[in-house]
Amino acid sequence: MIIVIIGAQWGDEGKGKIVDYFAKDYDIIARFQGGPNAGHTLYVNDKKIVLHQIPSGVFHANTSNLIGNGVVLDPVTLKRECETVASFGIDLKKNLYIAERTHLILPTHRALDAAAEQSKGHQKIGSTLKGIGPTYMDKTGRNGLRVGDLIDKNFTTSYIKLRLKHQRLLDNFSFSEDISAWEEQFFEAVEFLRELNIVNGEYFINDKIQAGKRVLAEGAQGSMLDIDFGTFPYVTSSNTISAGVCNGLGVAPQKIKEVIGVTKAYCTRVGGGPFPTELENETGEELRKIGNEFGATTGRPRRCGWIDLVALRFACMINGVTKIVMTKADVLDAFKTLDVCTSYKINGKDSTEIPFQMMRVKIEPVYKSFAGWNIPTGAANSVGNLPQNMKTYVDFINKYLGVNIHYISNGPGRDQIISIP
Numbered sequence: 001m002i003i004v005i006i007g008a009q010w011g012d013e014g015k016g017k018i019v020d021y022f023a024k025d026y027d028i029i030a031r032f033q034g035g036p037n038a039g040h041t042l043y044v045n046d047k048k049i050v051l052h053q054i055p056s057g058v059f060h061a062n063t064s065n066l067i068g069n070g071v072v073l074d075p076v077t078l079k080r081e082c083e084t085v086a087s088f089g090i091d092l093k094k095n096l097y098i099a100e101r102t103h104l105i106l107p108t109h110r111a112l113d114a115a116a117e118q119s120k121g122h123q124k125i126g127s128t129l130k131g132i133g134p135t136y137m138d139k140t141g142r143n144g145l146r147v148g149d150l151i152d153k154n155f156t157t158s159y160i161k162l163r164l165k166h167q168r169l170l171d172n173f174s175f176s177e178d179i180s181a182w183e184e185q186f187f188e189a190v191e192f193l194r195e196l197n198i199v200n201g202e203y204f205i206n207d208k209i210q211a212g213k214r215v216l217a218e219g220a221q222g223s224m225l226d227i228d229f230g231t232f233p234y235v236t237s238s239n240t241i242s243a244g245v246c247n248g249l250g251v252a253p254q255k256i257k258e259v260i261g262v263t264k265a266y267c268t269r270v271g272g273g274p275f276p277t278e279l280e281n282e283t284g285e286e287l288r289k290i291g292n293e294f295g296a297t298t299g300r301p302r303r304c305g306w307i308d309l310v311a312l313r314f315a316c317m318i319n320g321v322t323k324i325v326m327t328k329a330d331v332l333d334a335f336k337t338l339d340v341c342t343s344y345k346i347n348g349k350d351s352t353e354i355p356f357q358m359m360r361v362k363i364e365p366v367y368k369s370f371a372g373w374n375i376p377t378g379a380a381n382s383v384g385n386l387p388q389n390m391k392t393y394v395d396f397i398n399k400y401l402g403v404n405i406h407y408i409s410n411g412p413g414r415d416q417i418i419s420i421p
């Protein structure tokens with residue numbers, strides 16, 4: 001059976017830490033979508049690691065890690081990351097597998113991403129510029145190259161053909177940057193990739209499930225960045241929700257036993273697009289400072305605001321969330337009052353639903369206020385040590401969502417997490 005861990009907000013909820021925490025009890029950790037736009041932070045021997053392509057179970061010697069077919073893969077990022085991971089004594093020959101149907105991010109995909117963003121001016125998405133959109137476009141447009149193509153003797157010819165197609169598009173954008181250095185790195189990394197375990201992902205994972213192995217599917221980005229259900233067009237290009245597990249790994253829906261939604265105790269977003277509870281004031285800045293809210297992939301400051309229960313309940317609905325993990329609860333230690341968004345006033349009318357689009361209407365968050373706890377919680381190691389005001393905050397969220405918070409993360413450290421019975 002499979003458990004799924006997904007981001008229930010706009011990404012960066014702390015999925016990496018949570019996957020690493022659960023990984024010890026699982027045989028296989030599989031990424032099913034997204035690519036190097038993801039930045040999943042974990043701590044190994046107190047050393048901070050940010051993973052972009054490799055699943056977050058890789059530091060557990062007895063787990064296998066699968067990069068599934070739904071992922072888009074940049075060989076250059078993968079090579080770099082493999083080198084970092086190997087420096088910790090991890091044998092990637094033993095515990096990393098890559099599905100042959102996984103689409104490759106080419107240097108020209110990155111160039112197209114940059115050119116498209118530039119042309120959008122102030123309406124740009126705020127993409128991580130890792131080539132995600134153009135690579136998924138080549139997948140659905142039936143042009144892309146896949147990991148399995150690397151062993152085809154005509155790979156270079158296919159590459160040149162696709163590159164030419166991209167060049168014509170780039171000419172329209174008047175993109176003139178020299179990408180020959182990117183290409184050199186790409187082909188070097190492709191050689192490296194050819195030596196890794198390239199497998200038929202769908203048989204690999206179904207055989208393991210059949211044999212009774214435990215699988216954890218690791219989501220990237222967040223539900224509000226989903227290509228279908230997010231704040232389109234300010235989204236990423238994949239299905240970030242639990243349904244993405246089925247087509248991103250080749251497993252049937254009835255194999256999914258549990259969907260764990262990860263949310264921060266407040267809310268952040270990096271890049272453009274609607275964010276109803278954003279605080280463009282001192283409180284927002286304090287959240288950014290205390291929460292160290294700077295992008296793990298791009299270093300950009302994250303936009304910060306109060307927790308948005310309208311969006312969170314929507315995420316629980318479309319993902320079928322069965323359990324919630326609330327991260328970064330410790331970041332709220334310093335705040336006198338905490339606001340919780342319980343509905344939106346949309347063009348003056350109260351609503352608890354996410355509207356079709358959120359840019360052309362005026363959305364005002366309606367808040368319920370809670371007293372803060374104002375004591376440090378980072379050292380707490382059981383529910384008994386948590387302040388009553390935090391419990392009140394959590395209870396309200398549980399009731400509103402109809403799904404319970406089962407874990408509270410109270411610091412970035414590997415053991416800073418409290419299970420709630």
Ligand code: GDP
Binds near residue numbers: 014327328410
């Ligand atoms: P992901 O993309 O969902 O894996 O999240 P990121 O790694 O991009 O961002 C989460 C950030 O918060 C990282 O810097 C983590 O080390 C940090 N973090 C995770 N959980 C906690 C927590 O409970 N408290 C604090 N203070 N930091 C946390």
Ligand code: IMO
Binds near residue numbers: 010039221237
């Ligand atoms: P993790 O897995 C937060 C955002 C970008 C941009 C939009 C589209 O670390 O939670 P893209 O590069 O996909 O074309 O960017 O999505 N974005 C993320 N925001 N966390 C992420 O991943 C993100 N991956 C993409 O900032 O607004």
Ligand code: MG
Binds near residue numbers: 039041
């Ligand atoms: Mg991240």
